């Protein structure tokens with residue numbers, strides 16, 4: 001599915017079907033947390049704790065939901081946000097507030113040194129940096145975070161798409177998150193089928209976010 005179409009599905013679910021964005025994000029995050037937990041339990045590299053890297057948009061918002069559900073599933077979780085929480089808006093801001101009030105550990109990374117210090121070598125790293133709103137190669141600290149994550153020995157999980165990968169063309173940026181598992185929402189993105197994308201995606205699992213079948217049918221999603 002093309003980036004533009006998957007974004008339209010979210011938009012129509014909210015604007016025409018009256019679903020709440022928060023509900024879609026909850027479904028997305030909960031589904032992703034369950035897939036991450038299953039992978040951690042079955043893989044020898046699947047470590048506890050889990051480090052969740054959160055970016056400025058709704059992909060970052062998914063990260064706060066995932067953190068809350070992984071804690072409920074018995075994982076020790078910490079969140080590294082690349083932006084101060086007061087810069088978040090909408091559903092991402094709401095979920096960051098819930099996580100903060102719930103006492104989840106949230107650190108705000110301001111430099112490459114912070115990232116180097118705070119991402120442990122053997123923990124599972126979850127990429128909630130950039131999703132379908134990404135344009136071009138990851139800039140500044142976003143590129144640094146991907147580079148740091150790729151150096152670690154633990155499992156890597158990308159949420160919706162690996163940061164740095166163009167989800168329409170499948171072309172990787174010079175710095176692209178190298179996932180063992182990509183949990184993607186609604187449907188596989190068009191670029192995922194391209195040979196260039198394969199080394200960055202790992203296993204791909206699709207998680208539904210609860211939008212009605214009638215809407216999926218309009219977009220020819222099985």
Ligand SMILES: NC(=O)C1=CN([C@@H]2O[C@H](COP(=O)(O)OP(=O)(O)OC[C@H]3O[C@@H](n4cnc5c(N)ncnc54)[C@H](OP(=O)(O)O)[C@@H]3O)[C@@H](O)[C@H]2O)[C@@H](O)CC1
Pocket residue numbers: 010011021024025026028055056057058059060061062129130131132133134135136137138139140142159160185209
């Ligand atoms: N209800 C829904 O819609 C649902 C959405 N869901 C989730 O939301 C995701 C889409 O969220 P999103 O649209 O907020 O975009 P996302 O990629 O998180 O961030 C955009 C931000 O990144 C920035 N930025 C851009 N490029 C950059 C770069 N190269 N390097 C650095 N920064 C860059 C950009 O800044 P700007 O370019 O505007 O200055 C902007 O601030 C989707 O993938 C799925 O995970 C699910 O929860 C299901 C329900």
Ligand SMILES: [K+]
Pocket residue numbers: 059127128129130131158159160161162163
């Ligand atoms: K991502």
